[in-house]
Amino acid sequence: MWRRGVGRIECDSYEQEVRRIHERVGSSYRGTFVTDPQEIERLVREISSRVDAPEEAVRCYVYSHLSLGKLTPFMMDDNLEEIMVVGHGLPVYIFDRIAGMKETDVFLSEAEVREIIERIARHNGRRVDPQSPLLDARLPDGSRVNATLPEVSPRGSTITIRKFRREPLTIVDLIRFGTMSPRLASYLWLAVEGLRTKPANILIIGGTASGKTSTMNALSAFVPENERIISIEDVLEISLMHRHWIPLETRPPDSEGNEITMDDLLKNALRMRPDRILLGEVRGEEALTLFTAMNTGHDGCMATLHANSAKETLSRLTSHPMNVPKIMIPALDIIVAQKKQMEGRTLRRRIFEVLEISGTEGENVLTNTLFRQNPKTGAVEEVLINGRYMQHLSSMSNMSLREIDEELRRREALLEVVARKRLKMKEIHEVVQLYYRSPEAAVEKLESYVMGERPKKKGWLDI
C-alpha cells in the first residue's frame, strides 16, 4: 500500500475554512485551473497572502477548487509516472518510476471524479456527457489525460493521467537508465541523421508505456537543426529544442461530428514541405499515407506503433485498418523494439531488439537483426551492423563501410562522455548540432562542461 507522502494533507477538518476562502477570493480565480506543481505552490503562496487562514487550509482550497482535488498530491510527486482512477469505491492506483504499479489509500466518490473530469473537459474546450463518454485531453502542465464515463466504464468514471516530465527524457537518461548502450545510441544517431544523405525511416514499437514516445523524442535531438520538422500526435507529448518545428495535434469529433484525424494532418503535413515527419502512435489509415510518403522519397520519418515484436508489427501494418501493401514495407528502414520489465526490484525499459527491413521475397518481408538481447546475460548485443541500411548509406554518402564504422565509434565515444557528464537537454542539443558543423569543436565544447555535478537520479546505472 502506498500512502501519500509528498503533500499529504487531511482536508476534511478544513471544510469551513475552505468555504470561507472560496467566498473571499473565489471570484478572482474563476476559471483558474492549475496542475503544475510550481504553479500550485505559487498559487498557495499568493492566496495565503490575501486571506487570514492556515496554509494547510489554503492548500486544501487550491487542491479542491483550482486543481485536481484529491489527485493533486500525486501531481506534486515527481516520482510518479501515472495516476489512475479506476472506478468509485476503488483505490486510486499510481505507477511509480521505480516500484511500478501501487495501490494507494486514496478513494474518490463518483461525484468527485466527475467534477475533475468536467474541469479537465472545460479547460480543453470539450464536452463529456453520456453521448460522448470518452475524453482525450491535456492538463495545463502538459500531462496527457484520458477519461471515461460509466456509459462505457460500468464500475464508474475513470481517469488516467500520464504525467508530464518537466524535463523530457534525453539520450543521457536512456543510456544511464540502461535502455540502450552508447553503441546502440550511436547507431541510432547515425540512422536518424543519415550522414545528411539518407536519414532512416524508423518505427519504434513496444507495449503500453514501454517508453516509445520518450525514445522517439530523445532520438529527435539528433535531427540537424536546419531541417524542417513536423510532428503529429493526438495529444502533444513531443518536446524539442529545435526552433524550426511545427507540432500538430488531432481534433476529436465535435458535436457536429467534425474531426481532424491523424491521416488528415499527415496529408496536410506532406503539403508543408517537411524534411522530417514525427508521428505519434500509428494505428489507422495514416499508416498507408505514411508508407506512401516514404515510398515516394520522404526520408527521416519516425513513428511509434503499439506492438510487441517485429513480426506483430509487420502483420499489423499489412492488415486492416492499416492496409499497407507488403511491397511498400521496405521503405521502412529500421524497427526499434522496446519493452518494460522488472529486473530484480527495478523497473527498466529496454530496447531489446533492433531490426532492419532487408527486402521482400514473394509474400515474405525479410529482416536482418542488428541488435538483440541475449536471453542468458540480459545484455543487448550487436549482431550485424553493416546490413542493407549501412550499405545504402555508404553508397549514398560516398563513405566506405570502414569509414562509417569509424564515425560510429567516434559518436559512441562522444555519447559515453555526454552520458557520464550527465548533460542536460539544452547542452546535448548544443553538442550534437555543433558536431555537425565541427566534430573537433563539439569535443572541445564537451570538455568545457563540468562532470557529474548534478545529482544522480534514482534508477540510473553507474556509468
Ligand SMILES: Nc1ncnc2c1ncn2[C@@H]1O[C@H](COP(=O)(O)OP(=O)(O)OP(=O)(O)O)[C@@H](O)[C@H]1O
Ligand atoms: N527509457 C526509460 N526509462 C525509464 N522510464 C521511462 C523510459 N522511457 C519512458 N519512461 C517513462 O515511462 C512512461 C511512459 O513513457 P512513454 O510515454 O514514452 O511510453 P509509450 O510507450 O509512448 O506509452 P503509450 O503506450 O502510452 O503511448 C513515462 O512516464 C516516461 O517518463
Ligand SMILES: [Mg+2]
Ligand atoms: Mg506514446
